[in-house]
Amino acid sequence: MPILFRYILAALVALLLAHATFAQRVFNLQQCIDMAIENSIVIDKAELVLQDRELDMQGLRHDRLPNINGFTNIYNNFGQSQDIFGNNARNDNFNGTLGVSSVYSILNNGRIRNSIQKTKREREAGEQDLALLKRETTLKTIQAFLHVLLKKEICKSVDTVFWFAKNQLQKVQASKDLGAASLTVLYEAKANYEREQEKNRQAHYAIDKAMLELKQLINIDRDQDFNIVSEVQDLSILSTPSYKSEDLYTALLAQHPVLKKYAFLKEALEFEQKAIKSQLYPTVDANLTLGSFYFNNLTSGFGKTPLFNQLQNNFSQQIGLSINLPIFNKHAVKIAVQKNKIQQAEQAKAVEYEKLIILQDLENRMLDLSNYQEQLKLATTVLESAKKAFELSYKSYDAGRISIYDLNTSRSNLFMAESELIQTKYNLLFTHVVVHYLTTGNTEL
Numbered sequence: 123m124p125i126l127f128r129y130i131l132a133a134l135v136a137l138l139l140a141h142a143t144f145a146q147r148v149f150n151l152q153q154c155i156d157m158a159i160e161n162s163i164v165i166d167k168a169e170l171v172l173q174d175r176e177l178d179m180q181g182l183r184h185d186r187l188p189n190i191n192g193f194t195n196i197y198n199n200f201g202q203s204q205d206i207f208g209n210n211a212r213n214d215n216f217n218g219t220l221g222v223s224s225v226y227s228i229l230n231n232g233r234i235r236n237s238i239q240k241t242k243r244e245r246e247a248g249e250q251d252l253a254l255l256k257r258e259t260t261l262k263t264i265q266a267f268l269h270v271l272l273k274k275e276i277c278k279s280v281d282t283v284f285w286f287a288k289n290q291l292q293k294v295q296a297s298k299d300l301g302a303a304s305l306t307v308l309y310e311a312k313a314n315y316e317r318e319q320e321k322n323r324q325a326h327y328a329i330d331k332a333m334l335e336l337k338q339l340i341n342i343d344r345d346q347d348f349n350i351v352s353e354v355q356d357l358s359i360l361s362t363p364s365y366k367s368e369d370l371y372t373a374l375l376a377q378h379p380v381l382k383k384y385a386f387l388k389e390a391l392e393f394e395q396k397a398i399k400s401q402l403y404p405t406v407d408a409n410l411t412l413g414s415f416y417f418n419n420l421t422s423g424f425g426k427t428p429l430f431n432q433l434q435n436n437f438s439q440q441i442g443l444s445i446n447l448p449i450f451n452k453h454a455v456k457i458a459v460q461k462n463k464i465q466q467a468e469q470a471k472a473v474e475y476e477k478l479i480i481l482q483d484l485e486n487r488m489l490d491l492s493n494y495q496e497q498l499k500l501a502t503t504v505l506e507s508a509k510k511a512f513e514l515s516y517k518s519y520d521a522g523r524i525s526i527y528d529l530n531t532s533r534s535n536l537f538m539a540e541s542e543l544i545q546t547k548y549n550l551l552f553t554h555v556v557v558h559y560l561t562t563g564n565t566e567l
Contacts, residue, residue: 161341188226221413231400243390250383494550
C-alpha cells in the first residue's frame with residue numbers, strides 16, 4: 123500500500139508540474155494566430171461547407187456509373203371477364219413479375235463531365251472563402267496582439283510617472299515636516315499623486331482589457347494563465363521603405379483570396395454553360411432488363427403450376443437504346459445560356475471592383491506608413507526635447523526657482539511625448555506587418 127501511494131503521489135506531482143508548465147507558457151504572435159484559426163467556430167463551419175461540396179462532387183462522379191434497380195409486382199384479380207366472342211368466364215388469378223433493370227448513359231454530350239468540373243471549381247472557390255476567413259482572423263489577431271503590447275508599453279510610462287509622483291509626495295511631506303514646504307505645496311503633491319494613482323489603475327486595467335479581448339479572439343479557456351512575448355521588431359529597419367507600390371500591388375493581387383475565388387467561379391460558369399448547351403444535342407442511354415413472370419389461374423386450383431418452374435421458363439432479357447432528340451424546349455436552354463453570360467459579366471465587374479478596392483486600400487496603407495515614419499522621427503525629437511526640459515525643470519524646482527505646478531506640468535508634457543512616441547511606433551509597426559502579411563503571407567515581428 124505505501125508503494126502504491128508513492129506511485130500515485132508521483133503521478134499527481136508530475137501532472138501538476140505539467141499543468142503548471144502549460145499554464146505559464148508564453149505565446150508569440152504566430153502561436154496566437156494558429157490558436158485563433160484552430161479554435162474559430164466560423165472557420166470550422168466553413169470547413170463543413172467544403173466537406174458538403176466535396177460530397178456533391180463525388181455524387182456527380184457517380185453519375186457516370188449505371189444505376190441498377192430490382193423490381194417485383196404482385197397482382198390478384200377476381201371476377202369475370204368477357205372474351206371477343208361474348209363468352210363470360212371467371213378470371214380469378216394470381217400473377218406477378220420479378221427482375222432487375224439498369225440504365226447507363228452512353229452519350230450525354232459532356233453534361234456529366236462539365237457538371238463535375240463546375241462543382242470542382244465551386245469547391246475551390248469555397249477554399250478561397252476559407253482562406254479569406256483565416257486571413258481576416260489573422261489580421262484581427264495581429265491587431266489585438268499589438269494592442270496588448272501597446273498598452274503594456276504605455277503602462278510602463280504611467281508606472282514611471284506614478285513612481286515620480288509618489289517619490290515627490292514623500293519629499294514634500296518630509297520638507298513640510300521640517301517646515302521647509304507650505305501646506306499648499308503638500309496638497310498639490312497629494313492631489314498629483316492621487317491623479318497619477320488613478321491613471322496607473324486605468325493603465326493596468328487597459329492591459330487586462332486588451333488581454334481579455336485577445337483571449338476571446340483566440341477562444342482559449344478563460345481560467346488559463348495566458349501571456350504573450352513583449353519583444354517586437356526593431357523599428358529602425360522600418361524607417362526607410364524598401365519596396366515599390368507597383369511591386370506590392372502585383373504581389374497583393376497574387377495573394378488575395380477574393381481574386382482567386384472569382385477566378386474559380388469564372389471557370390465554374392464556363393463549365394456550367396457547356397453543361398447547359400449539352401441539352402441541345404441528342405442523348406443516348408442503354409437499357410438492360412432481366413426478369414421473369416408467373417401466372418396462376420385460381421379457377422383451376424392454386425399452385426398446380428409450380429412457381430419456380432414458371433420463373434425459370436419465363437426468364438427473359440431485354441437490351442435497348444433510348445435516344446432523346448430535343449426538338450423544342452420553350453427556349454429554356456437559350457434563356458439559361460443568356461443568364462449564364464450575365465453572371466459572367468457581373469463577376470467580371472466584381473473582379474474589377476475588388477481590384478480597385480485593393481489598390482485604394484494599399485494606397486491608404488502606404489500613405490499611412492509614410493506618415494508614421496515621419497511622425498516617428500518628429501515624436502523622437504519632441505521626446506528628447508521634453509526630457510531635457512524636464513531635467514531642467516527638476517533642477518529648477520530643487521533650486522526653488524519654479525513651483526510644483528510647473529514641475530508637474532513639465533512631467534506631464536514628458537509623459538505626453540512618451541505616449542505619442544509609443545502610439546506612433548505601434549501604428550508604424552502594425553501598418554508594416556499588415557502590408558508585409560498581405561503581400562507575402564508572413565507574420566514576422
